[in-house]
Amino acid sequence: MKCRKCGGKAVINMRQHKLALCKEHFLIWLPEQTQRFIEKYHMFGYQDRILVAVSGGKDSLALWDILHHLGYQADGLYIGLGINQENGYSLKSQEFAEKFAIKNNLKLIVVDVAEIAGATIPDAAALTLRGKGKPCSICGLTKRHIMNRVAYQGQYDVLVTGHNLDDEAAALFGNTLNWAVGYLARQSPVLEEITGGLARKAKPFFRFYERETAAYALLQGIDYIYQECPHATGAKSIYYKEQLNQLEADRPGAKLSFYLSFLRAKESGLFAHQDPATQANLNSCQTCGQPTSAPEQCAFCRTWDRVRGRQTITA
Amino acid sequence: MTVQFTLRDQVYEVRAGMTVRHALLKLGIQPESVLPTLDGELITDDEILQDNQHIHLVAVISGGTISPKQVTFQ
Numbered sequence: 001m002k003c004r005k006c007g008g009k010a011v012i013n014m015r016q017h018k019l020a021l022c023k024e025h026f027l028i029w030l031p032e033q034t035q036r037f038i039e040k041y042h043m044f045g046y047q048d049r050i051l052v053a054v055s056g057g058k059d060s061l062a063l064w065d066i067l068h069h070l071g072y073q074a075d076g077l078y079i080g081l082g083i084n085q086e087n088g089y090s091l092k093s094q095e096f097a098e099k100f101a102i103k104n105n106l107k108l109i110v111v112d113v114a115e116i117a118g119a120t121i122p123d124a125a126a127l128t129l130r131g132k133g134k135p136c137s138i139c140g141l142t143k144r145h146i147m148n149r150v151a152y153q154g155q156y157d158v159l160v161t162g163h164n165l166d167d168e169a170a171a172l173f174g175n176t177l178n179w180a181v182g183y184l185a186r187q188s189p190v191l192e193e194i195t196g197g198l199a200r201k202a203k204p205f206f207r208f209y210e211r212e213t214a215a216y217a218l219l220q221g222i223d224y225i226y227q228e229c230p231h232a233t234g235a236k237s238i239y240y241k242e243q244l245n246q247l248e249a250d251r252p253g254a255k256l257s258f259y260l261s262f263l264r265a266k267e268s269g270l271f272a273h274q275d276p277a278t279q280a281n282l283n284s285c286q287t288c289g290q291p292t293s294a295p296e297q298c299a300f301c302r303t304w305d306r307v308r309g310r311q312t313i314t315a
Numbered sequence: 316m317t318v319q320f321t322l323r324d325q326v327y328e329v330r331a332g333m334t335v336r337h338a339l340l341k342l343g344i345q346p347e348s349v350l351p352t353l354d355g356e357l358i359t360d361d362e363i364l365q366d367n368q369h370i371h372l373v374a375v376i377s378g379g380t381i382s383p384k385q386v387t388f389q
Contacts, residue, residue, distance in 0.1 A: 001359040011357040012350075020359060057377060166376070211350055214375040215357060218350065228377070241376055245347040249340075 012215050015252035023219050030216045031066045034204050041189050043202040048157035050074040051199075053147050054100075054108065056093030056225045058217040059162030061100050063205055065222055067160070068104055074160075076101055077150050079143055080112040082120025083135075086230045093225045100222065109154070111146055117304050119311060122231075127310040128303055135231050138303060145300035148290065151199035163203040166210040169255045170240040172262055185271040189263075194282065197290040209255070210241075318364040322349065322372040335370065336360035348376050 001010040003022035010020035021029055037043070044050055050067060054060045054076040067074040078097040083090045094110065101108035114120045119127070121142065125135030151159040168187070175183045193200040205213055217224050232238065247254045282291040285298035287305070292298035297305070320327040322344065329338040335358065339346045349372040351358050364370070 001361050010359050013359045013361070023357070058375075059377065209347070210377065211347060211375045214373060215350055218352075218357065218373065226374075232377075238376060242345065242348070245345040248347050249345060 011219065012212070014209070014212065016209070016248075016256050017253075026215065027219055030208070030212065031070060033208070034063075034066050035070055037189075037207055038202075038204050041202070043160075043190055043204055044072070044158045046071060046073075048073070049155070051109075051147075051151045051154065051156040051159045052076050053143075053159065053161045054078050054097045055162075056096035057162070058222070058224045059164055059167075059205060059210075059213045061096070061162075061222050061224050062213050062217045062220070063160065063162040064100065064106070065104070065220060066216075067204070068106060074106070075154075075156070076106060076108040077147060078108055078110045079146050080110060080114070081139060081143075082112070082114050083122060083229060083231065084120075085122060087227060089225075089227065089229055092227070096223055096225050109150060111150060113142055113146070116146070117142065118308050124304070124307045127307045136235060139231070141300055141303060145288075145290070145298070148197070148199050149288075152197055152290075156199065158200045158202050160202050160204060162205055162213070164205045164208050164210050164213050165255060165259060166241050166244070167237070168203070168206050169244050169259045170237045172259055173240045173244060174236060181271060181274045184262075185266075185275040187262075188266070194291055196282070196284065206259075207256070316366050318366070318368045318370060320344075320370045320372055323374060329364065331364045331366040331368070333364055334360060335362050335364060338364060338370075339372075344372070349374055 001013055001020045002008065003010045003025055004019055005025040006022060008022040011023050012026055013020040050072055052060065052064045052067065052074050054064055056078070064074060064076055076097060078094055080094055081090050097108060100106075117124070121135050121139045125138050128138060147159055172184075172187060175187065189203045189206040191201040244255050244258070281293055283293075283295060284290070285292045285294075285301055286296050287301040288298060290298055290300075294302070316331045317328045318331050318338070320329065320338065320342065327342050329341060333341075335351050336346050339349070339360065346360055351360060352371045352373060353362070353368060
């Protein structure tokens with residue numbers, strides 16, 4: 001297959017765009033498209049201070065690389081989850097994030113969950129009903145809280161994550177199967193700031209397929225953690241991704257069309273007024289002050305108070 | 316006349332002469348979920364497999380592993 005731009009040997013074929021590109025032109029195309037989507041969806045500008053949530057994986061490091069090369073002021077945030085029991089997953093991930101930051105002379109903020117909250121994610125999960133058997137729930141809750149806290153307290157204009165189209169389409173698929181209207185109303189490439197503590201959020205990679213961000217990382221020579229989180233095996237999101245990829249194999253562009261049609265439907269009013277996290281519906285958490293739809297404590301403070309309480313009992 | 320595919324720590328074998336895409340589908344591996352490489356270089360999935368080639372597949376799905384069929388010599 002030949003590169004559409006130069007006729008050279010293609011290294012990737014994006015069937016949904018009917019576009020095959022060589023290494024050189026793919027490494028130009030992906031950053032150009034990222035910039036296009038940043039502008040099209042009014043994500044942020046060159047004057048903004050950006051905080052990139054970095055996991056050490058392909059998506060977040062590729063995103064940080066592109067934002068840096070496009071000239072944005074982007075600092076990184078790595079959250080140490082303490083998932084080290086089987087293969088040192090968290091320690092290795094942190095190493096990839098730190099090496100990338102040093103190599104590119106970028107600022108990386110590192111927050112260790114055990115240091116600030118009192119336990120690692122696996123230990124906390126074992127002590128709460130929320131995480132019994134599967135730490136993904138408490139992990140997601142904790143990461144969202146810390147990302148928001150660091151972005152807000154550090155006065156960053158926007159918090160960006162490396163979510164790609166496969167992540168977004170899988171979340172949409174799951175939320176649609178359950179008609180989770182509140183989540184559907186909140187799913188968006190950009191979430192505006194909520195005064196009082198919720199940072200603005202954006203997902204500049206939300207229109208790229210996962211294999212495109214992986215190809216960028218490989219071709220650009222970015223070292224990223226290849227192994228997966230040991231708790232992710234069997235996750236529902238993976239199952240949804242597999243189902244969507246099955247559809248994509250028969251109908252190229254199915255995933256993209258699914259997600260973009262959803263965004264168009266939302267723009268025309270579907271799920272309007274169903275967002276649970278509007279300014280009017282939120283209170284200040286009595287412990288940390290972050291906005292919450294709960295009447296007293298936010299889910300993060302409630303969960304972690306319980307973890308610390310049970311640690312005391314078991315000790 | 317065989318070609319080896321590796322994906323994480325699994326090894327698969329197929330006959331030469333078919334395309335990479337065809338081989339992946341035969342093995343039950345979703346083409347969207349991997350990037351095929353040959354001698355360290357990315358290749359497109361329309362490449363015809365040659366005898367004794369070794370294709371290394373890079374998994375691209377974040378958050379877990381895919382589950383290809385345990386099939387050899389399709």
